[in-house]
Amino acid sequence: MFAAILALLLLPITDVSRSRGMQFRPLSKAAFFIFIANFLILMQLGAKHVESPFIEFGQISTVLYFLYFSVVMYGVTMLENTLVDTSLLNNDHDNDNDNNNNQKK
Numbered sequence: 428m429f430a431a432i433l434a435l436l437l438l439p440i441t442d443v444s445r446s447r448g449m450q451f452r453p454l455s456k457a458a459f460f461i462f463i464a465n466f467l468i469l470m471q472l473g474a475k476h477v478e479s480p481f482i483e484f485g486q487i488s489t490v491l492y493f494l495y496f497s498v499v500m501y502g503v504t505m506l507e508n509t510l511v512d513t514s515l516l517n518n519d520h521d522n523d524n525d526n527n528n529n530q531k532k
C-alpha cells in the first residue's frame with residue numbers, strides 16, 4: 428500500500444519530458460494505454476478467488492504496474508526527448524546547408 432502512494436509521489440520526479448502534454452508524444456500514449464489495460468486486468472484479478480493461476484497473473488501485473496512508474500515512464504520520456512533532439516539537430520543541419528547553398532549562388 429505504501430509503495431502505491433510512493434509511486435504517485437515520485438511522478439513529478441520521473442517525468443522528465445520537455446513537453447507536458449501527451450498530444451505530441453505517441454510512445455507515451457501507447458505506454459499509458461498499456462498501463463490502463465494492466466490496471467483493468469489487476470481490477471479483474473482482485474475480484475477472483477485466491478487460486479493458482481490468478482495469484483501468478485496478479486504478481487506479474489503488479490510488477491508491471493510499478494515498473495510503469497519507475498522504469499517505463501522515465502525510459503519513454505528520455506527516448507522521446509532524444510528523438511526530438513535528433514530531429515531538431517537534423518533540421519538545423521539541413522537549414523544550415525540550404526543557407527550555405529543559397530549564399531554560394
